[in-house]
Amino acid sequence: MQYTSRRLRSQEKKLNKKLVKTVVLIIVGIIAAFQIGLPLLAKIVVGLSFLRKDRGITEKSADSLLFPPSLNSLPEATNSAMIIVSGITDKNSSVVMAVNGKEEKSESDNKGQFEFRGVRLQEGENTIEAYLEKEGKRSSPAGLNIIYKKEPPEITVNEPENGRKFFGEDKTVIIRGETENNARLSVNDRFIIVEPDGDFEYSVSLNEGENNFIFKATDIAGNSHEVEFKLEYSP
Template identity: 35%
Template structure:
């Protein structure tokens, strides 16, 4: 019986020592985790975050300017007070139009097309354009386009023959219709084109038919203004 009690006390002391050792080991692990484990985990988390940043593609800023806008062909001159300026550029870009001394901004549509109604000044007008994309990059300017607003009909003078003149005999059968108009004007006589010299003069040689001969002259300038005159002469063989 005494031996049994001694054995029990021995087991109790051994269990107590084991419990104490286990407690100390647990406390040591907790302290190790607090002083070393947490900082290591924080550093590892930072490393993963940096790795993720470096693996994510970085979008570079758009610094490429768009191409200059393309302006559709405009007439050299017009007799209309306003014209439509049309053209194309980068889709969604802003087109900056320099119209004489003013600037106008218009937004191109999804197809890159744009249009603007421009009221002209009397005489010469200048038009140029540039484009600006969403990133603020601006293109080079287009070449300056000149357009003349002119709503006055060109002058037209017939110097020979006089209206109502009469011609007789074979020697007078061939005549020359002469006169003067404005430089650069297009001239027709009875729907036949006639050369206008640099000084505006013209001469049209024709053969008369027997009886009354009518000559219809039309002078049209670059702005499509028209002046029309008609003379009549008679011929007797």
Template identity: 35%
Template sequence: MKKRRNRNKEENLKATLRKRIIAILFIGIVSIVGLVQFGPKIGSLFGMISVNRNKKVTPPQANIPPPIFVDIPEATNKTEIDIKGFATPKTNVELFVNGPKKATVLTDASGEFLFTNIELNKATNTIFAKIGETKSAIVSIAYDNKPPKIEIKNLEDGDKVENLNERIEIAGELDEKAEITVNDRVVIQKPDNSFSFLLGVKEGEVEIVIKATDIAGNTSEEKIKIYYKKK
């Protein structure tokens, strides 16, 4: 009986040992397969953790409003101009003209900035300003030093005019948009750049002075003298 019990115990121990060995082998195989399949991903995860651990956390910056230009002309007849505007007080504003950075200024306590003697190309100039990565609206300034051409259509110097109403019509046209005056009276320019004006006159010699000023500030002038007689 004793021998039989000892045999049973041995067999039970052997069976238990076999089960443990099989379990250990199974766990080992599963671990190897898992490492092959998921090892790279786990390594990447640990790598990211390591990188992020060494990375400095940058606190979020407050939104900075973009610089705003003030009184920028559409066109100018000058090769150098001043450019002003407003931005966040006590910040550096960078000015870019036709691509490259031209200047940097510090805004004052009220946020005003002023760039002086900014050189322009003799063409269309593209301009914007920046505070850090915050960019202003892009503006264009055309360089134009050519004065408008005035052509009087219905009168010539030395003409004699006779009528009943003591008025003379002056009609003409320009080669561009401009502000027009006739003897210092404002005249409305039509969409086709032509103009007409009735000038009150008295008998005798009448001097007619037509002036035109374009958006770049170029001015031209035409003078003629006519002789008026009332019928």
């Protein structure tokens, strides 16, 4: 009985020591967690806060960017003093258009489409710029150039003389003249080449009797001009 009692007391002491060690380890672990974990947690929270702030700044910056409108294409030149300028931009937004520096304003619809009707051009080259406008700020411009030309191209036949008569072996004749350098030229509905300086020539074999020619020049704006020319031939 005495031996058993001693044995029980010894086991109890060992258990108490283990319990004390366990409690100490738990306390040390809790202290370490607070000393290491809390600063780390604080850093994580601060980092997330900065990320959220940076994201907000980025989104705000993206929202503040204004992209220029996209203008529908126009011809290089026109013979009309008034045209329509249209395009697409942000929906339900203000669009400012400047023609040779003179501004007017319109609104895009719920699809972002806009249109300026009755845009008046000055003779010669015209510069058109369009801006998106929001909260007093403007985008960079979208630009186009268009030429307004109302006068038709001139045609001059330099040689031979209009109405001249040819005889015998002089059946093949070269007609030479000049017109605008960028005009399209035809004679009796057959196109002929116009040189960069506006000169042209046309070789033709004359028929017996009267030979009639109609020269027609059309410029880049669509203006056209016709000249009638006549030569005679006798074998």
